[in-house]
Amino acid sequence: MNILILGSGQLARMMALAGYPLGLHVAAVDVNARNVVDPLTKLVSDKSLIQALVEADAISVEFEHIPQDLLEQVNATGKLKPSIESIMAGADRVKEKALLSGLNIANCPYKIVTDINQLDEAVVQLGEKLIIKASRDGYDGYGQWRLSSVTQLAELKLQLSELDLQKVPLVVEKMLCFERELSLVGVRSANGEIAYYPLAENLHHQGQLHVSVAPAPHVNEALNQQAQDVFNKLAHALGYVGVLAVEFFQMGDQLLVNEIAPRVHNSGHWSMQGADTCQFENHLRAISGLPLGATTVLKPTAMINIIGCDDFSKDILSIAGSHLHLYGKTVRAKRKMGHLNVSADSYAELGKTMQALAQYLPAEHFPMLKDEAARLATL
Amino acid sequence: MNILILGSGQLARMMALAGYPLGLHVAAVDVNARNVVDPLTKLVSDKSLIQALVEADAISVEFEHIPQDLLEQVNATGKLKPSIESIMAGADRVKEKALLSGLNIANCPYKIVTDINQLDEAVVQLGEKLIIKASRDGYDGYGQWRLSSVTQLAELKLQLSELDLQKVPLVVEKMLCFERELSLVGVRSANGEIAYYPLAENLHHQGQLHVSVAPAPHVNEALNQQAQDVFNKLAHALGYVGVLAVEFFQMGDQLLVNEIAPRVHNSGHWSMQGADTCQFENHLRAISGLPLGATTVLKPTAMINIIGCDDFSKDILSIAGSHLHLYGKTVRAKRKMGHLNVSADSYAELGKTMQALAQYLPAEHFPMLKDEAARLATL
Known part of the structure; x- marks a missing residue:
């Protein structure tokens, strides 16, 4: 089965890695050059975009900012998942706000x-x-x-x-005085089956996600239910197929939607080690018409982004439970180069493991790590 | 970092998938055609074998039956891991027996x-x-x-x-009346660090491995120790670097070595879901000079080989905890087409999950599944 992903960055790469074991071949489209590339090797295919569109069994996106003409061309194939409305709502904040307000979903x-x-x-x-x-x-x-x-x-x-x-x-x-940002990553199949990952807690620095912890600590059933209700409303209204991420601000007992991402999401990368089936595999399963995989949590897991930095010691791998995911990019300021997933049997152990990791990682590139590790270590 | 694997089958493929996240690029050698291929896409590289040997940072094997001239050519690069003696002992039963007898390791x-x-x-x-x-x-x-x-x-x-x-x-x-076959998969780094996966129990049919369960049920500390002692002796004697598999027959309290495999091994495939770090990643870590990953068990896991069959229902993926690993081959009698990994919280749950799976899998191709599922369900 052939899957085509618009966008050829790390999300397409991780989908390609998740696809091979399922017998799904993932090719990517460079949306600027309009050519087809292997998301792992970055080699440009001699296949034309048109050929790839014809051969694909399902087409999806790794980001929402797709040039409109290309998006419409792809949509005309009838193979685009999620729906074009979902992608456009993710790409345009005016459309996104109209969607949320129209569904009476609390937002800023x-x-x-x-x-x-x-x-x-x-x-x-x-x-x-x-x-x-x-x-x-x-x-x-x-x-x-x-x-x-x-x-x-x-x-x-x-x-x-x-x-x-x-x-x-x-x-x-x-500008709200919210307590924290949480995100819900979930997946919906073509027949309406839905599976949710637990809420993740996300820590940002200068507008970029640095650390996600899943399951987010201190989440009660009501909060979970609130998030899932929002997911359901959105997924149903959009006829959504695939992984959808919803970012929330928590204010007391209330969740306000910050934004939605109609794709696999950085705050779901923890699932590669922390959940039975990762978000990349579940997105592929959904758009290919396969049954969804279990989203059961294996262990509390932290995802630590590696941003603008590539010269850290590989001794990080000596710390039990730490896993490296590099994206194969050349370094540039603020560029996401990869991420680390760290799992442990409890939040306290996770915090201690992150403290051990922090010794190897330069604080200027990992500004949130030490404090978050210390916080978790006391839980 | 460039890794070259002699052999371009499923083991090279799974190493390639494990390599990308670590920033390791795995190329494979078709040892008959003597050309370099991408183990994922099977595309033949325009790079010559000589070029690939020069560019590789480490070279390893996915099977032991390498033509002698090629093996010696590769060994001359000084980059071959494990040692040529290890590979030859795995390929030649006379050498293997001499090795075992020389180290006073119990065998048939x-x-x-x-x-x-x-x-x-x-x-x-x-x-x-x-x-x-x-x-x-x-x-x-x-x-x-x-x-x-x-x-x-x-x-x-x-x-x-x-x-x-x-x-x-x-x-x-x-011909011994042994009770069962167990295997120990372990990994040794260049500086002598060793990590062991737990013993797996292996079920064969007509000379082929069909099901492995790890950790093997009913293994006491003494049995574990015995297996690890054998591993240590072999790994030390061979100056071993990488994953080594040792197959044992259990007779009462004693383990007799059946054979050794100087490579990642089918009875270690369960580790892709069942252990913190899978055998493919650990082999790459070892031969690349990276620290070894934790071999901690996440959940009891069964590996079920898919042999000579490709027309089973994809509904197997609807069973929570089941994961498919296809090798991208065309079907042929007795050919290993892929495997399923199934994890559960206990042996009993695992048995029940396997019973659910068995409903989707034709008994003529999965002759060991039903009985093994029933056995585990009662544990």
């Missing part, structure tokens, strides 16, 4: 701004602490601005005045 | 036969129930004969009279 209070002077109204409506996001092409902290005080408003308006807000509106959100 | 009583008439002496010495094995090129039940009664001796001698026993001697072994 917001205002859509299509004229720079509407920012004044946004301050009146939402307060002076705001996060301003471009509706499209936002990725890992790019295309986002913050307003901390009304005194910065004039300067910010000047800064944003060059943007074409009719073409790319802004989604202005109230 | 035997006689080397280089003249057909020595078979008469073998009967006198070992009894009339014998297994006769060609010293080389024996693989999965080929090149083996049985003597059940002295009345068959004349016919057997006639049958074997065409063999050149000076060139390929016979190893004649007493």
